[in-house]
Amino acid sequence: MKPIRIALLDDHAVVRHGLANTLAAEAGFEVVGIYERSRDLISGLPSAPADLLLLDFSLSPDELDGVSLIRALRVKFPNCHILVLSAHHDPATVGLAMRVGARGFVGKGEDMSHLVQAIRKVASGAVYLSTSMTYRLAETVTSDTRKDSGETPDALLQAELTSREQEVIRCYLAGMTVSEIADKFNRSIKTISTQKTSAFRKLGVTSNNELFKLNKIISPP
Structure with missing residues (x-):
């Protein structure tokens, strides 16, 4: 079975390299790219293709916002599955990321086993949200919020x-x-x-x- 090729994007070096080392040691995972900036991810993917993009939703102020980045990646790399890993995982942020094209969302405070499970699910074509996150979203996301978010x-x-x-x-x-x-x-x-x-x-x-x-x-x- 081919390994799941993963590209990471996070503007914090400790998080970025810690994730890369941990995921590279996981059976069936291959980390093919480690990026600090979104433009480097976009320029690097053609030569180092990935099955799954693991992205931080909130990067530095001079970067693309999470919504614009996900939309751009969906257009440029439609075969890549997008999984968001972020410290900001309030219902509004999670719902917005999912609506614009992310296939899953994991909070940075969650256990590493949840991230591994999310990667496997999203890479297989499934949608991943933890049970608690699903219920929080269902309680707070309204039809008006969905209409305001765009596509x-x-x-x-x-x-x-x-x-x-x-x-x-x-x-x-x-x-x-x-x-x-x-x-x-x-x-x-x-x-x-x-x-x-x-x-x-x-x-x-x-x-x-x-x-x-x-x-x-x-x-x-």
Whole structure:
């Protein structure tokens, strides 16, 4: 299995090199770039491609802001998955980062095992938020905040669900049962259950409640 290629961006040298050393020692990880400035990351990625970009959301004042940086990276490197690691992880910041294209968010105060888990999930195409972060966002993010933030990516499209998996999840979110969905699309209950399970894995959720919370946070209004 190919290692997950990771590029790091953080303007604090201790954090940057500490992360690089820790992640490089993790099985299945390869740190391919360590950057202090966003322009160096953007210029370095073509020659040192990465599967996952691990970014600090709040860099120095003369740098691109987190929103502009994520948007630029999504345009220039659409195949790279973006995971934000930041000391600023209030619900507004997390929600904004997710809405403009990040696939996950980890607070710098969280345990390293959570960061490792987040990297593996996001690199696989899933969306990652800790359970506590998901609930905090669901309680504070309103429809007005979502409208003010600009372009909002669809969580189902971001997670690269198949068309049939999207059908199942959208129907499920609309309140339909597995049996009703099976009848609607003339598929077996077993097939619908399998498609639902696959979609859950790609979205990085493990329960019905997590699915509804995630949908509320990062799907279009």
